[in-house]
Structure formats: structure tokens, C-alpha cells
Amino acid sequence: MQDEKDPFDVYTVVVNDEEQYSIWPEHRSLPLGWSAVGYTGSKAECLEYIEEHWTDMRPKSLRERHGG
Template sequence: MPTTHQVLVNHEGQYALYPATRETPDGWTPAGFDGTEDECAAFVDAHWPDIRPLSLRGA
């Protein structure tokens, strides 16, 4: 059975995949999506087209 992952986002608007069974690390917030690694990667691809941190996107 594949590991369930969750999508996390930090204060810079950067996304990460993280095992859903583990406690969310400091500095990260659940983005409200979980699934297989491939499903989570597809979610990130659809929601994070500009991978620069927020602090650089506004510059």
C-alpha cells in the first residue's frame, strides 16, 4: 500500500510533500490536500507555477 502524503506550505509560499502520518514540522502548514506521492506532486504542480519564494516574486 502506498504511503499517504500531505502537501505542506511555508510562509514563503513554498510547497513540500510530507508523510501524512508524521507531525507537521515547525514553519509548515497543511495546504489541505493529501493522497499518493504522485497525486500530491500533481497538486503542487497545479498550484505552484512560480517556484520562487514570495519574497522574490514581489521584487
């Protein structure tokens, strides 16, 4: 058992231009095309945040084409 906290224990919620959400290890640089939404926490906390905020799974471009 390790006493040090694994750096992967802290994640940040990220979103892309299509308003699709994901999580990313906080200590790593974000991949191109993704931006932090300002929420960090454990993996479970971040996934719960996404579940609460990403209510329409369709990409933004598809929602716009279909009027909604």
C-alpha cells in the same frame, strides 16, 4: 509482499511562509514553519497537485521585492 498498507503511502501537501510547496507523510507531525494546504493523497497525486498549484517557483519575498 506485505498485505498491510505502508503508512508512507499517504502524504499531505504542505506550504511554508515563502509559499514553497512540499509533501510530508500524513502520519508525522509537520515540521516548524510548514502548514497543510488541505490536500492528501499518494506521493504521485500530491506531486501532481503541487505541479498544478505552484506556478511561480520564486520565494514570496523575492516576488514581492520584484513586484510580482
